[in-house]
Amino acid sequence: MQVSKRLVALGATTAIIISACSGSSATTAPSAAASAAPTAAATAAASAAASAAASTAPSGAAASQNTNWVACVAFDTGGLGDKGFNDLAKKGLDEATAMGMTTHYSEAKGSTDYAANIQRLLDQGCQSIIAVGFNQQQAVQTAALANPKVDFGLVDSTWDPSGPDGKVGTADDIAQPANFTGLDFQIDQAAMLAGYLVGGWSKTGIMGTFGGQQFPGVTRFMDGYYAGIKYWDQEKGASVKLLGWDAVNQTGTFVNGDNPWGDAAKGESLASGFVDQGADVVGPVAGSTGNGSIKFMQSKGLWAIGVDTDQAISLPQYASAILTSAQKVIDAAVLDTFKANANGTAFAGGNYEGTLANGGVTISPFHDFDSQISADLKAGIDALKAKLIDGSVTVKDYLK
């Protein structure tokens, strides 16, 4: 019995140590796009193309731009090479270098390394530090409060004011300091353009969409699809439908469960369910789960809409099914934030808001489908884009 107790103790200790090594990052960041599903075929050339495709950002008023500035990016664990957020942030940083800024970057070695990683950048004299990855929120906020003279930014997130008790609206709330910039994206504008495209493209007149979990960052895409299709219907007197999301009641189809963002098999089956009910375009907003959907649509010769980054580039093996992607232009956002920091100007509301107007969100190029999408449809998309930019059309108006 003595031996057995020791064995159990040994086993338990080993288990705890191993679990501890892998750390708290078991909470996967729910980035809506596939985090990384690269293939051997995906080469450096592809990511170069990604950069080229994504550089639709306006260069802004460069005349009075201060370039005597040290700009830095703190990447997430294993982030570089993701052909997504991290690589695009790197591209923004490279553009800052090209403008004449001094730049540094550093990649976290693990989830327990975020704070130390930011400290390394501070030690190198960084004046702006933008962190990539939702997991770094805590580390960035702590550093921003401790170093009021350095500017901090966080990609795809805003300041969390909840304080130590984790609740907003209590006495220990911490207000957003002036040296913190959240890089937020009004992705529903881009998704609305994608929805409009589907309205004109769909042969059956039905699109399906689903999310990983019902988070605001997810439903914003789905709202956009809904609004775009509704706009199409009103403009053309058509009756294209969206399955999987009812923007009026805010209810819809979500993967949920214990593995919402990584269950490609479920994504495939969900897409098959949408096709059963007549959809011929599916817009999954569910990370790697969505890869299964895109794969299924490809196998049926049908179509999908990508999210977050240009997924025709991040998932080249499925490019022949991806009509377009509702995309966050991270590189433009990162560069614009550096420029504002260097000039000492602040964004309204303290956060960078990526919109169609400033090029922070966009729909990605049509690639293989460019020649198949009619000029009329493209003109319609451009007209809607112009209206969204000048404010005569808003997404909200079409959620009723």
Next chain:
Amino acid sequence: MTATAAPVNGLVPAVSEAARRAQRSARIRGIVIAALGLIAFGLASGSMTTDVTFKFWLQQQGKAFAQVDTSPGELWILAGIATGVTGIWQLWRGAAVRWRLWLVLWLPFWVIAIMGHLLVGQTAVLTNLFSSSLEYAFPISMGAFAAMICERSGMFDIAVEGQMLVGACAASIAGSMALQWLGPDAGTIAGPIVGPTVAALSGMAIGLLMAWLAIRYHVDQIISGTVVNFGALGLTNFMYLRVLQTYTDYNTPPTIEKIQIPLLADVPVLGPIFFQGTPYMYIGWIVMVVLTYFIFRTRWGLRLRASGEYPQAAATVGINVIAIRYRAMLLAGAIAGFAGSYLSLHSAGSFQMNMSAGKGWIAIAAMIFGAWNPIGAFGAALVFGFADAAQQLLSITGVDIPPQFLASVPYIMTVIVVAGVVGRVRGPAMAGQPYEQG
């Protein structure tokens, strides 16, 4: 078999306590089922005039279809008849009725009637509902088979979850390596063979460890199983974060594609549901049939059951209980590991952290629900799979019921079964008890 035994030697027969209890619970069961039948008729009266249309693809998704125009009322009447007949039969025959088999008769009618009720006024294609149920049932049923083999031999296999997780991780890495080393042509063919094989082997390794701890050192199997589960979670998280995120090429396995079984895939309506899935699905059915035969019809099966029910007795007739238990653990590990490979190799798969997501635990519930019988376990897994697929269909068609509600239905059913409310199930007597070879 009614509870009254024939008088022996002129004495008043002593009806055993167990038989009396069985009779009583059979009566309660009969009353409950008959009452459900009446409820179904009641529901029918209010919904005869509304319409619902079900469609099935004949051979190919999106092509020709078969259509059934009906109303929820008609479906409820069918459910009422099936349930009422079962209830009356149950009341009449008492404990002699094998009520679990009768479930198959009336429960599907209820399911269809409820679906019709919720989808009223709509036209819904049901093909994917059934094919998805079968897909979702695969990992759960395989996990249940693994746990069942162990318990039949007198061991607990709490580590199904961990074996699946390690299997998923190992399959992805091995499949990717095959792709890397053999190149895209040979690798795409070899990967789907190498991946599941390595997954099965890694599951066996865990099974061996568990068996060794339990048999050699008499470690409590619940504790060692829990430790192995946490260890597997930690180990695979570590692999993912520290290795696979950096070397993503080693988490890009060739995937296992759906295949159409010649001739059968073209059978109208049934072909698209049963015979256009992944090879995993077909392997699952084969394992179910083979296991049923082997456990209940062969010498190996008899010895397996004997060492789970009464190992001392088995040993006295010369059965090597220890060897049987080791072999059972190895076989169970292989099955659970293989089921894990489904998670990472199916569809656009790659390994993700904690991707087994509790399926191993559901599998153990399915094993109990299925009364330690392969066909029963498969049926139970199908119930879990169907709940998932039905929730999916309802949300796609815009029926607004909380997804958590449908997802919890199979668990509630399991609790009812385990608690013995509608009929007690009994596992092997000596499962989890250490055996000392005399």
